Structure formats: C-alpha cells, structure tokens
Amino acid sequence: MKTLVVTGGTKGLGREISLAFARTGYYVVALYSSDDTAAEELKNALDRLKPGGCVLRQDVCSVEPDVWDRKEIQDAESLVLLHNACAAFAPVPMHQLGWEDFEKNFRVAVKGAWDCTLPLLRLMVKKGGGTVVNVLTSAVSGMPPKGFAAYVTAKHALHGFTLALAVEYSARKIRVFSVSPGYMDTPLTEKWDARLRDTIRAASDRISVPADAAARILALVEDKDFSGGGEDRPV
Numbered sequence: 001m002k003t004l005v006v007t008g009g010t011k012g013l014g015r016e017i018s019l020a021f022a023r024t025g026y027y028v029v030a031l032y033s034s035d036d037t038a039a040e041e042l043k044n045a046l047d048r049l050k051p052g053g054c055v056l057r058q059d060v061c062s063v064e065p066d067v068w069d070r071k072e073i074q075d076a077e078s079l080v081l082l083h084n085a086c087a088a089f090a091p092v093p094m095h096q097l098g099w100e101d102f103e104k105n106f107r108v109a110v111k112g113a114w115d116c117t118l119p120l121l122r123l124m125v126k127k128g129g130g131t132v133v134n135v136l137t138s139a140v141s142g143m144p145p146k147g148f149a150a151y152v153t154a155k156h157a158l159h160g161f162t163l164a165l166a167v168e169y170s171a172r173k174i175r176v177f178s179v180s181p182g183y184m185d186t187p188l189t190e191k192w193d194a195r196l197r198d199t200i201r202a203a204s205d206r207i208s209v210p211a212d213a214a215a216r217i218l219a220l221v222e223d224k225d226f227s228g229g230g231e232d233r234p235v
Contacts, residue, residue: 001051003076005029007060007116008085010038012186013135016214017082018053022046024218026080027072028053031060031116033085038187060085060112068119080131080221081120083113087154090192091147091200105154113161121169129173131221134162136232138182138206145200159232166230175228179220179235181213182206208235 004021008014009030015038018030028046030053032039039055046053058067060083073079087108089101113134124130136155139145144152159178166176183189183204189197201207216235220226 001072001076002026002078002080003029003072004053004080004082005031005073005116005120006082006084007031007112008033010042010055011035012188013181013184013210013213014084015042016210017084017217018042019045019049020211020214020218021080021221022049022053024222025051026053027051027076029067029070029073030055031058031063031067031085033057033059035187061107061115063116065119068123073120074123076127078130079120079124079127080133081116082133082135082217083116083158084135085109085112086135086151086188088188088191089151091145091196093147094149097150101150102153105150106157109154109158110161113158117165121165121174124174125169125172129175131175131228132162132165133176133217133221134158134178136162136178136180138180138204138208138234140180140232142205145203162232163230166228170227170229175226176230177220177226177228178230178232179213179217180232181208181210181235184208184210184213186210206234 004026009018010032043055087104139152162178213235
C-alpha cells in the first residue's frame with residue numbers, strides 16, 4: 001500500500017493534494033485543525049475512492065501518538081509525508097505585528113514539520129526509504145510582498161529545515177524536497193479584502209491553481225528519477 005500523510009489536508013491546496021493522491025491509489029491520512037465541515041466533505045470524497053483514506057482532527061504540533069501507529073502508515077510500502085499546514089493570517093504591515101504573530105507561524109510551519117516528521121522519519125529509516133515534502137511559497141524567492149513578514153519568515157525557516165533534513169537523510173534513501181506555489185485563491189486568501197487580493201495577484205510573479213499545483217506535486221513524488229535531495233520546485 002502507498003500512504004500519504006498530509007497536514008492541512010482538507011482545504012485549498014491540501015484538499016486538492018489529498019484527492020490527487022487518492023485518485024492514483026494512495027491511502028490518504030489527512031490532518032486538519034478546526035474546520036469540521038471541510039473535513040466531512042473531504043471524507044465523503046475519499047469514501048468514493050479506493051483505497052480512500054481517513055480525516056483526523058489533529059493539531060500538527062500535538063498529534064496523538066496513536067495516529068502514527070495506524071496500520072496504513074506502519075505497513076505502507078511507500079510512505080509520503082507532505083507538510084502543507086500553515087497558520088491563518090492576513091497581510092498587514094510589520095509594525096502592526098507582535099512577536100506572537102511570528103510564533104504562531106513558526107509553530108505551525110516549523111514545529112509542525114518537526115513534530116510530524118520525527119516519528120515518521122524513524123519509520124522511513126527502518127523501512128529503508130520514504131518521501132518528505134514541505135510546502136513553501138514563491139515568496140521565499142527574491143523579495144517578498146509587503147505585509148507577509150511573519151508568514152514568509154516562517155517559510156524561510158521551513159526551507160532551512162528541509163535542507164538540513166535532506167543533508168542528513170537523503171543518503172538513507174529518504175527523499176526530501178520542497179515545493180513553492182505562487183499566489184492561490186484558497187479559503188485562506190478568500191477571507192482577505194478583495195482589493196488586497198487583486199493587488200497581490202497583480203504583483204505576483206506566478207499564480208497557481210490548487211488542483212494544478214497538486215498534480216505537479218504528485219508527479220514529483222511519483223518520479224523515481226527525481227533525487228529529492230533538498231531541491232525546491234515551483235508548482
């Protein structure tokens with residue numbers, strides 16, 4: 001069995017990732033933080049696919065240990081961890097932020113990656129391989145847009161974590177890489193003021209469509225010739 005564990009897996013890009021992998025035969029373990037309605041909608045969609053999957057309400061920084069003990073994870077012949085979760089935010093000038101805003105973003109992006117990766121990393125080492133993918137953003141390339149200070153700082157830190165992980169574990173047949181989508185219309189960005197969204201969209205070097213980005217991520221994971229040695233790929 002091929003198994004995907006995806007954080008932030010019920011909305012936006014995460015939902016499209018869950019469905020794209022499920023359609024190609026992965027059992028999907030989708031973790032989410034709070035939106036039960038979106039979770040139920042994804043569960044219904046997964047139930048129509050084989051082998052389907054499960055949707056679990058779990059904070060990425062305090063996942064219950066028995067989640068990792070699930071048979072679909074422990075017995076997976078091909079195990080993929082895809083860390084997509086990010087803290088909810090709206091763009092504001094840096095002087096309007098407090099350190100708690102940075103901590104919130106770091107907690108989900110970096111600590112969440114650490115807390116989800118560590119138990120699965122041990123399993124991947126034991127199995128002799130696996131794949132870890134972290135979702136960054138095109139904003140880590142070059143100068144970021146104004147108003148994204150806490151978000152983009154956390155994503156840069158996640159990039160550093162990805163590189164460090166690759167350096168230490170790629171030689172053990174664990175593929176590690178990141179993907180960087182451009183601006184996307186998602187349930188997160190839909191909460192922003194429409195004029196702000198239009199401004200960001202106009203200034204963006206790249207616009208990504210969640211379903212298309214998910215397909216490109218799946219293609220990278222499935223490409224056995226892709227080394228997964230810390231690369232970052234636009235999607």
